[in-house]
Every structure is written in C-alpha cells, then in structure tokens.
Amino acid sequence: MKSNPTPRLLGSPGRLRLAGLLAALCLQPQVWCMADADVAARVVAVPPAGSGNALYPANRQPLAPSRFIKLPIGSITPKGWLRFQLQLEADGMTGHLEEISQWCKFNDSAWASPSGEGKFGWEELPYWLKGYGDLGYVLNDPKIIRGARKWIDATLSSQEADGYFGPRANKTGLEGHPDLWPHMVMLNVLQSFYEFSADERVIPFMTRYLKWLNAQPPETFGRGYWPKIRFGDTIESAQWLYNRTGQPWLLDLGRKIHDNMARWDTGIINWHNVNLAQGFREPAVYYPQARDQKLLDAAEGNYQAVMGVYGQFPGGGFAGDENCRPGYTDARQGFETCGIVEFMHSFEMLVKISGNPLWADRCEDLAFNSLPAALTPDLKGLHYLTCANQVQLDKNNKSPGIQNGGTMFSYSPYEVYRCCQHNVSHGWPYYAEELWLATPDRGLCASLYSACQVTAKVGDALRVTISEDTDYPFGQSVEFKLSAPQPATFPLYLRIPRWCANPSVAVNGETAPLDSRPLAYAVLDRTWKDGDRLSLRLPMKVSVRKWAKNNNSVSVDYGPLSFSLKIGERYSRYGGTPAWPETEVFPTTPWNYGLVLDDRDPAKSFEVVAKPGPVPLNPFTTESAPMELRVRAKKIAAWKQDSLGLVGKLQPSPVKSDEPIETVTLIPMGAARLRISAFPVIGEGQDAHEWTAPKTPPVSASHCNEGDSPEAMIDGLEPKNSNDHSIPRFTWWDHRGSAEWVQYGFARPRTVSAVEVYWFDDTGVGSCRVPASWKLLYQEGENWKPVEDASEFAVRVDTYNRLRFKPVRTTALRLEVRLQPGFSGGILQWKVGE
Numbered sequence: 097m098k099s100n101p102t103p104r105l106l107g108s109p110g111r112l113r114l115a116g117l118l119a120a121l122c123l124q125p126q127v128w129c130m131a132d133a134d135v136a137a138r139v140v141a142v143p144p145a146g147s148g149n150a151l152y153p154a155n156r157q158p159l160a161p162s163r164f165i166k167l168p169i170g171s172i173t174p175k176g177w178l179r180f181q182l183q184l185e186a187d188g189m190t191g192h193l194e195e196i197s198q199w200c201k202f203n204d205s206a207w208a209s210p211s212g213e214g215k216f217g218w219e220e221l222p223y224w225l226k227g228y229g230d231l232g233y234v235l236n237d238p239k240i241i242r243g244a245r246k247w248i249d250a251t252l253s254s255q256e257a258d259g260y261f262g263p264r265a266n267k268t269g270l271e272g273h274p275d276l277w278p279h280m281v282m283l284n285v286l287q288s289f290y291e292f293s294a295d296e297r298v299i300p301f302m303t304r305y306l307k308w309l310n311a312q313p314p315e316t317f318g319r320g321y322w323p324k325i326r327f328g329d330t331i332e333s334a335q336w337l338y339n340r341t342g343q344p345w346l347l348d349l350g351r352k353i354h355d356n357m358a359r360w361d362t363g364i365i366n367w368h369n370v371n372l373a374q375g376f377r378e379p380a381v382y383y384p385q386a387r388d389q390k391l392l393d394a395a396e397g398n399y400q401a402v403m404g405v406y407g408q409f410p411g412g413g414f415a416g417d418e419n420c421r422p423g424y425t426d427a428r429q430g431f432e433t434c435g436i437v438e439f440m441h442s443f444e445m446l447v448k449i450s451g452n453p454l455w456a457d458r459c460e461d462l463a464f465n466s467l468p469a470a471l472t473p474d475l476k477g478l479h480y481l482t483c484a485n486q487v488q489l490d491k492n493n494k495s496p497g498i499q500n501g502g503t504m505f506s507y508s509p510y511e512v513y514r515c516c517q518h519n520v521s522h523g524w525p526y527y528a529e530e531l532w533l534a535t536p537d538r539g540l541c542a543s544l545y546s547a548c549q550v551t552a553k554v555g556d557a558l559r560v561t562i563s564e565d566t567d568y569p570f571g572q573s574v575e576f577k578l579s580a581p582q583p584a585t586f587p588l589y590l591r592i593p594r595w596c597a598n599p600s601v602a603v604n605g606e607t608a609p610l611d612s613r614p615l616a617y618a619v620l621d622r623t624w625k626d627g628d629r630l631s632l633r634l635p636m637k638v639s640v641r642k643w644a645k646n647n648n649s650v651s652v653d654y655g656p657l658s659f660s661l662k663i664g665e666r667y668s669r670y671g672g673t674p675a676w677p678e679t680e681v682f683p684t685t686p687w688n689y690g691l692v693l694d695d696r697d698p699a700k701s702f703e704v705v706a707k708p709g710p711v712p713l714n715p716f717t718t719e720s721a722p723m724e725l726r727v728r729a730k731k732i733a734a735w736k737q738d739s740l741g742l743v744g745k746l747q748p749s750p751v752k753s754d755e756p757i758e759t760v761t762l763i764p765m766g767a768a769r770l771r772i773s774a775f776p777v778i779g780e781g782q783d784a785h786e787w788t789a790p791k792t793p794p795v796s797a798s799h800c801n802e803g804d805s806p807e808a809m810i811d812g813l814e815p816k817n818s819n820d821h822s823i824p825r826f827t828w829w830d831h832r833g834s835a836e837w838v839q840y841g842f843a844r845p846r847t848v849s850a851v852e853v854y855w856f857d858d859t860g861v862g863s864c865r866v867p868a869s870w871k872l873l874y875q876e877g878e879n880w881k882p883v884e885d886a887s888e889f890a891v892r893v894d895t896y897n898r899l900r901f902k903p904v905r906t907t908a909l910r911l912e913v914r915l916q917p918g919f920s921g922g923i924l925q926w927k928v929g930e
C-alpha cells in the first residue's frame with residue numbers, strides 16, 4: 097500500500113486502512129485489481145491546503161490556499177427529489193416572477209436600461225436574477241437561460257465610461273453618495289453567468305466596475321444601513337476576480353472594504369435577521385487575504401453568539417422575526433425566508449473557505465428542515481417567517497408577538513413579502529451547485545449528499561463522471577458509480593456528518609469498517625477505473641435534543657432530519673388568482689401535545705416507520721413524507737393559541753397532564769408547514785409543572801405602533817439610554833402631537849406612592865421625543881383621579897424620571913401624555929413603587 101501522509105490525520109493510520117480488503121479483493125479476478133490496485137481510506141478533519149488545484153480557479157498567492165474549490169456551474173446535474181424541487185421552482189413563483197412582480201418587468205427596470213434609467217433599480221431584480229439564472233444553469237433549461245441572459249446582456253451594456261453600471265439613481269442613492277448594496281447582488285449574478293458560460297465580457301466588465309469602486313473614498317464602505325453591513329459580499333467578488341486575473345489592486349480593494357465596513361470581526365454588530373445571516377461570515381470571507389485564524393474563529397463566534405441565544409430550537413435557524421429581540425427566543429419566533437437562504441449561502445461559502453464539514457451539516461439542517469416549509473408544496477407561494485412551532489398560517493397581524501406587523505405567516509407569491517419573494521430564488525440552485533467540490537489535491541469531495549451526476553477534471557486533468565444515487569436524507573446509503581475513459585488516480589473525499597458515529601464504505605462490493613469520528617472526511621486514494629462502484633452507508637438513528645434555554649423542551653432528530661408533529665392541514669385561498677393564489681393554512685387536528693419519553697433513554701421512545709416504495713418526487717408534504725416516527729404523548733389542555741393566533745409560548749418541562757396517553761405521529765420538519773418541533777415533555781412528581789394560562793399583560797395603551805408593544809414597558813430590560821434600540825420598546829408611533837395614555841393594572845388593590853418612567857427618544861434616528869407634558873391618574877371606582885402632592889413631572893432623557901405623590905390605594909394607574917407638536921413618543925420602562 098502506498099502511504100499517504102496528510103496533515104491532521106485522525107486516529108491511527110493502521111486502523112483507518114480498509115484492513116485486509118486489498119488482500120481479499122486480489123483473490124478475485126476483478127479487472128481493477130490487476131493494475132496496481134490500492135485501496136486505502138484515510139480520515140481527515142479538513143482537506144490539505146498545500147498545493148493549488150490548477151484544474152479549477154483556486155486561491156492565488158498571496159491568498160491562503162483553498163480548502164475546496166467550487167466546480168464550474170453546470171458540472172453537477174442534480175437528480176432525485178432535489179431536481180424535482182428545482183423543477184417546481186422553475187414552474188412556480190421563481191420561474192414566473194416576471195409575470196408577478198413589478199420589479200421584474202423589463203420595461204420598468206433601471207437594471208434593463210442601457211442608460212440605467214427606470215422606475216425600479218434596487219435589490220429586487222438582482223435578488224431574483226441571482227437565483228433565476230442559476231436555476232437555468234443547474235437544470236440546463238434553455239428557456240430560463242435565455243430569460244436570464246436578456247437581463248444580463250442589458251446589465252453588461254449599461255456600463256459608464258468610469259466603470260459604474262446599472263441604475264444611475266443608486267450612484268447618488270445615499271444622500272448624494274452611492275448605495276451599492278444592490279450591486280453586490282448583481283456581481284453574484286455575473287459571477288455565476290461567467291462560471292456557466294465563460295462569456296468574455298464578464299471579466300473586463302467586473303474589472304472596470306471594481307476599479308471604479310476602488311477609486312471611491314474609504315467612507316463609501318461604511319455608509320448606509322445595508323451596504324456597510326453587507327459589503328463583505330464584494331470582498332468575495334474581488335477575490336473571485338483576483339483568482340481569475342491576478343491583479344493585486346483587487347486585494348487592496350478587499351482590504352479597504354474590510355477596514356471600513358461594519359466590523360463583524362469584533363462581534364455581532366447588528367441584530368437584523370438577514371444582516372446576521374449574511375454578515376456574520378464576513379471575517380471568514382476576508383480570512384484568505386489576512387490569513388489570520390482569528391478571522392475564521394470570529395465567524396464561528398458570531399454564529400455561536402446568535403444561535404446560543406436565539407437558535408435554541410430545531411431547524412437550523414434563529415428567532416429573528418425582522419430583528420433578534422431580547423426576550424423573544426421561543427420556538428414560535430420566526431426566521432425570515434431571506435435569512436434561510438442567506439444563511440445557507442454563508443454556510444456553503446464557509447465549507448470552501450475553512451474546509452470544516454460542520455458548515456455543510458449546518459447547511460443541510462436548513463435545507464431539509466426549514467427551507468421546504470418556507471414555501472407551499474408547489475413552490476407557488478412563500479411566507480416571510482418560518483418557525484419551529486407554528487400551528488396556524490393565517491394572514492392576520494401577529495405583532496407584537498412577532499416583531500413585524502401585518503401578514504407574515506400565510507403563503508403568497510406577491511410583494512407582501514417583497515424581499516423574500518425575489519431572494520428565495522437562490523436557495524435550491526446554490527445548494528445544487530455545492531453538492532460536489534474540487535479538492536486542492538486534484539480530487540473531488542461529496543460535500544452535500546444528493547442524487548446527482550458530476551463531471552469534473554481530476555488527477556492529471558482527466559475528465560471523469562460520477563453518478564450518485566441516493567434517497568438521502570430519507571435513506572442511509574449513497575451509491576457512487578464512476579465513468580472514466582481511462583484509469584484516473586485521485587482522492588475521493590466523503591463527508592462524514594456530525595450525527596454519524598459509524599459510517600462504512602465499500603469499494604466494488606467489498607465492505608470495510610471505517611474507524612472514523614463524526615465531522616471529518618473519509619478519503620479514498622485510488623486509481624479509479626471505469627465502472628468502479630463506491631458504497632457509503634451513513635447509519636441514522638433517533639436522537640433527542642434538550643433545549644435547556646428554552647424551558648427544557650425537546651426536539652427529535654433522525655440523522656440530518658428533525659421532526660415535527662404531523663398536524664392536519666387545511667389550505668384556504670384568501671387572495672391572488674387561481675393560478676397564483678394566496679393561501680392560509682389552518683390546523684384540522686390537535687397540536688397541543690407533550691411527549692411521554694423514556695426517562696433513561698429518551699431516543700428509545702420512538703418507533704421509526706419507513707414508508708414502503710420509492711421516495712416520492714416531492715417528499716416535503718405531510719402525506720408524502722417518506723418516513724414517520726411514532727411516540728406516546730399527552731395533550732396539555734391549557735396550551736392554546738393566543739389572541740393573535742400564535743401558538744402559546746413554551747412553559748417549563750416536565751409538564752403535568754391528566755389527559756390520556758395517545759400515540760402521535762411525527763414527520764420530517766421540512767414536510768410540516770404547521771408544526772410543533774420543540775415539544776414540552778410530560779412528567780409526574782415533584783418537578784413537574786402545571787401549564788398555566790398566560791396572563792393578559794397588565795399594561796395597555798391608547799395606541800401602539802405595530803412592531804412595538806405595551807408589554808415592553810414592564811419587561812424589566814434596563815435601557816442603556818433613551819435612544820436604546822437593542823431592547824423592545826413601547827411607542828405611540830405614528831401618532832404625533834396628540835394626547836395619549838398608557839395604563840398599568842394590578843391584580844388586586846395596592847398602595848402606590850411613586851412611579852419611574854424612562855422615556856424613549858430617538859433624536860437623530862427617528863421622530864420620537866420625550867412628551868411635552870404628562871400627568872398621572874389613579875383609578876377610584878369608575879373614575880380616574882389625578883395623584884396629589886406630586887413631585888416633578890420630568891421629561892429628562894437617558895434616565896428614569898421619578899415621580900413621588902401622596903400614597904393611593906388603587907387597582908390601576910394611567911399615565912397621560914401630550915406629545916410634542918410634530919413628534920411621537922414612547923416609553924422604554926415604567927416602574928411602580930410603594
């Protein structure tokens with residue numbers, strides 16, 4: 097056997113060999129064995145970063161060597177359920193968005209005009225085109241490729257002499273300065289187009305634009321709410337171009353962007369859902385230039401900082417129903433569809449940059465468990481927010497339980513979900529492009545498992561084709577078959593997921609145990625021959641995760657799949673057209689179950705039921721889900737929907753229940769659009785809790801802004817100053833200059849003699865100010881009476897305004913304000929003292 101020393105070899109090399117396999121195989125008259133056959137399986141934590149892969153454009157010096165290299169788009173032909181999702185996407189909303197969205201009308205778009213003039217020129221068109229073009233490339237669909245080309249040609253012909261291109265209005269969109277966020281997305285469109293077509297216009301075009309960008313003053317990269325947060329995207333584009341042209345100024349541009357944009361390498365700098373999902377990766381994107389491990393660690397640290405607080409439920413996303421809000425961490429909080437696809441894209445980038453297979457696991461988690469449920473089963477509509485616990489998708493307002501007011505849960509193909517409507521397009525196509533990656537040692541890596549076929553250059557630039565046949569994640573085996581015109585020597589990497597303790601590999605039918613650990617790569621170095629077969633088994637088992645930070649709720653996994661209660665779904669059209677309906681989904685069966693688990697071994701509580709027959713083309717519906725779990729459960733009678741229709745928040749487990757034991761069915765989360773995936777656990781004895789009916793908040797107001805809540809006044813979160821946007825707030829927005837009130841009720845009469853009010857005032861940001869004046873009333877019988885002997889009714893910012901008064905015994909206080917003319921106002925905290 098040939099020795100293959102590699103960095104970071106795990107375990108003993110001797111044990112990692114497919115021991116005895118060679119000897120066994122050579123006794124058989126197999127063709128491949130006759131020519132110096134050599135079967136060895138190594139296990140590595142990450143691929144080596146030594147030599148560059150000249151077969152594909154890898155990182156050039158002085159960039160850190162690539163761990164993985166993306167194959168040109170078109171190298172991978174997706175098959176199986178993934179192909180069907182892509183076809184549904186082509187037949188659904190994304191494939192027909194030009195008929196639905198005003199931002200995708202060619203004649204109205206500033207992106208389509210050679211002079212950059214037009215009604216619409218912001219993010220929507222590039223968002224859509226980024227996925228639409230790639231959808232055409234991965235499906236090799238001539239109609240979509242032609243459709244995307246029309247837009248790309250228009251963009252390519254819109255460049256000004258100085259290098260700027262596209263909508264001219266964006267050149268001065270930020271108070272006279274350029275708003276370059278939409279351009280970041282359009283560069284991605286062009287990169288994909290080039291990878292697919294090698295069109296000779298793209299490289300000079302991008303070079304001219306990035307030269308223009310490089311000539312902008314450094315402040316450009318720190319400007320604007322969106323641009324400064326997301327400019328890391330252009331660092332990636334500059335490196336992409338550098339790897340193709342080698343022009344050193346592109347790295348200067350990357351450094352300039354990194355130094356001047358929002359500094360994600362210092363921690364979380366913005367809690368907006370999509371900003372987080374795409375911004376957190378920036379330090380790692382910059383890493384190849386700086387070659388400082390701290391930057392890779394910073395991206396991981398950012399991920400942990402978000403998920404450690406807001407990602408405490410299954411599905412791979414986090415609670416950010418517009419922004420992450422302190423206190424809003426329940427499994428019923430939502431994750432925006434833009435966030436799902438951007439997070440996936442981030443993970444796909446991070447696999448290549450770091451080589452760490454954990455990012456691929458995280459990508460699969462979102463792809464299997466969250467993305468399918470963000471859309472209708474026919475991909476003709478989507479919603480804004482997908483939650484781990486979400487039992488009704490009606491069109492009504494869910495704010496302040498959900499931060500955004502208005503329709504957020506029901507499905508629609510229209511502009512009510514404007515950003516996601518366009519941006520969802522790249523979710524599945526980008527995923528399909530990353531199934532296989534080239535390795536720096538001229539091999540290939542199966543990074544994300546799916547049925548597909550890949551054709552790529554390996555070893556001495558020989559072109560091989562590998563067909564991958566699998567039902568994964570609904571099946572545990574992955575079969576590879578190689579076609580090659582002549583024997584090819586190259587390493588084949590297989591990702592071993594974190595949940596898989598005992599994978600096994602067989603070459604041409606000969607099995608050998610792989611002594612590997614989860615989260616690594618099994619590497620087979622061989623001279624591969626036409627017709628060689630490789631079988632990978634990734635045994636899956638049930639496991640139970642406990643979410644200590646979310647009331648000890650539990651979730652259930654089977655391999656990469658997480659599970660939800662199977663809830664009967666009733667679809668009801670409320671708008672749109674018959675071809676493009678808007679739909680609500682209501683539950684037809686009970687959902688308020690807690691699980692009855694085996695205390696010693698919770699995973700033993702589940703029976704796995706694989707449905708007979710092949711995996712359906714679309715496995716992501718309640719009825720077609722290829723597998724189910726059965727488990728004992730009890731209803732929790734007091735667990736209900738709240739007045740907004742939101743599922744009640746989880747309460748501490750274990751939970752008492754006197755209801756009879758039933759057997760309930762769980763299905764993969766991705767197939768469940770109505771879902772309970774973070775479950776209470778039923779318990780008995782002293783540590784079991786009663787589920788209590790949620791209290792009606794004791795505070796109310798004359799008016800409350802949709803995204804704010806009266807409850808925020810009494811949530812106990814201490815303001816840092818009056819302009820503190822990091823905590824929930826109450827405001828009377830958009831009432832201005834009016835007389836308003838807030839009220840604080842008590843369960844039983846109490847004696848009070850003081851209040852403290854912390855006013856909200858966002859001078860410099862918005863139009864809320866401290867009020868012109870205020871007074872305090874208390875309830876006596878049916879009447880409201882002003883407090884007596886009051887001290888000062890102060891309106892100071894950045895501090896509590898304490899008011900003392902003659903003690904009163906009452907069941908409610910009312911604070912009346914007169915807002916300043918032309919301004920609104922609000923309260924961050926309101927305390928009541930004896």
Ligand SMILES: [Zn+2]
Binds near residue numbers: 432435513517519
């Ligand atoms: Zn969105």
